[in-house]
Amino acid sequence: GESVGLHLPTLSVQEGDNSIINCAYSNSASDYFIWYKQESGKGPQFIIDIRSNMDKRQGQRVTVLLNKTVKHLSLQIAATQPGDSAVYFCAEITNTDKLIFGTGTRLQVFP
Amino acid sequence: NAGVMQNPRHLVRRRGQEARLRCSPMKGHSHVYWYRQLPEEGLKFMVYLQKENIIDESGMPKERFSAEFPKEGPSILRIQQVVRGDSAAYFCASSRYQGASRNEQFFGPGTRLTVL
Numbered sequence: 001g002e003s004v005g006l007h008l009p010t011l012s013v014q015e016g017d018n019s020i021i022n023c024a025y026s027n028s029a030s031d032y033f034i035w036y037k038q039e040s041g042k043g044p045q046f047i048i049d050i051r052s053n054m055d056k057r058q059g060q061r062v063t064v065l066l067n068k069t070v071k072h073l074s075l076q077i078a079a080t081q082p083g084d085s086a087v088y089f090c091a092e093i094t095n096t097d098k099l100i101f102g103t104g105t106r107l108q109v110f111p
Numbered sequence: 112n113a114g115v116m117q118n119p120r121h122l123v124r125r126r127g128q129e130a131r132l133r134c135s136p137m138k139g140h141s142h143v144y145w146y147r148q149l150p151e152e153g154l155k156f157m158v159y160l161q162k163e164n165i166i167d168e169s170g171m172p173k174e175r176f177s178a179e180f181p182k183e184g185p186s187i188l189r190i191q192q193v194v195r196g197d198s199a200a201y202f203c204a205s206s207r208y209q210g211a212s213r214n215e216q217f218f219g220p221g222t223r224l225t226v227l
Contacts, residue, residue, distance in 0.1 A: 034215075043115075043202050043218035044154065089153055096167050098144065099204075099216060101153040 008087060010106045019077040023090035023102045028071060030092035034099070035064060035075045039086045047075070047088075077107075085109045113138070115205050115219035116185075123225045124193050132188040132222045136205030143186045144216060145178060148200040160186060193226045200224075 013019045025033065031052040036044035050057045050064045050073075057064050063076040073090045087106050091099040116135040124130050136143050141162050146154040147170075159167040160180035171178065175193075180186040190197055200223050204216035 036218075041220075043204075043220050046215060046217070049215070096159070096169075097142070097206075098156040098159055098167060098170070099146070099154070100156065101146075104153050 008104050008106045010108060012108045012110060013080050015080060015082060015109055015111050017080055019075075019080045019084070019107060021075045021077075021088050021105045021107065023073040023075075023105075025071050025073060025090065025092045025102065026100070027092060027094065028068075030094065030100075032093040033064075033066065033073055034091045034093070035062075035073075036089045036091060036101075037084075037086045038089065038104075044089060080107075080109050082109050082111065115203055115217050117201075117203050117219035117222050119222060120220060121223050121225070123227065125227050126194055127192050130190040130193050130197070130224055130226075132190075132201050132203075132224070134186040134188070134203030134205075134219060136186070136203075137207075137217055140205035140207050140217075142206045142208075143180050144204040144206075145186075145188050146202045146204065148202060148221075150199070154202060157188075190224075193224075195226045198224055198226045 034049045035047040037047050038044045048059045048062050048064050050066050055066055061078045065074045085108055087104045089104045090102040115137055118133050143160045145157040147157055148154045156170040158171050158178045163182050175191045177189045200221045202221045203219045206216045
């Protein structure tokens with residue numbers, strides 16, 4: 001992906017394995033968080049969200065965990081597939097409705 | 112049901128020229144956000160607009176950058192007298208509602224600006 005550069009943290013997993021992508025956020029007052037997937041040459045795509053009154057939320061093959069004590073989010077992808085290869089960003093919504101994105105993690109899936 | 116549309120997808124400008132980036136939000140969405148993604152970085156918020164109003168421009172550079180979202184037509188991000196450091200991908204997002212708990216933002220495909 002030319003838009004996200006070459007120096008992002010990279011997670012390499014084998015097809016079929018589970019992936020865990022981590023993210024730290026900065027604002028303890030943030031109450032809504034989103035995980036986005038960005039494929040090469042495309043805009044971010046919504047994956048799953050979670051509100052601060054929850055610790056865990058599950059979607060199809062994805063689970064987001066929120067630890068407010070240490071301001072940490074994780075995204076778990078079950079049975080990772082080649083189509084999951086992308087850069088993943090966590091984002092927090094501020095009280096003024098703007099998204100603050102984390103650094104991003106590149107997920108590479110090998111056959 | 113078209114998503115967020117941005118044009119052009121790729122824009123090449125020489126230093127000193129003007130760049131105009133357009134964003135048409137999803138149908139029924141009246142909130143538009145612009146983000147910039149520099150190489151090797153995540154997306155950074157620039158500006159949040161509703162129809163005819165700038166709500167939050169805290170991420171906009173003080174000079175050369177402006178944004179509008181007129182009553183009719185797309186939102187426009189304008190960069191005057193471009194410099195090489197403006198080379199980046201510019202993404203637009205739109206949402207239907209306001210408020211953190213209901214603020215799912217849908218992103219367009221982006222405009223990749225290259226300044227020669």
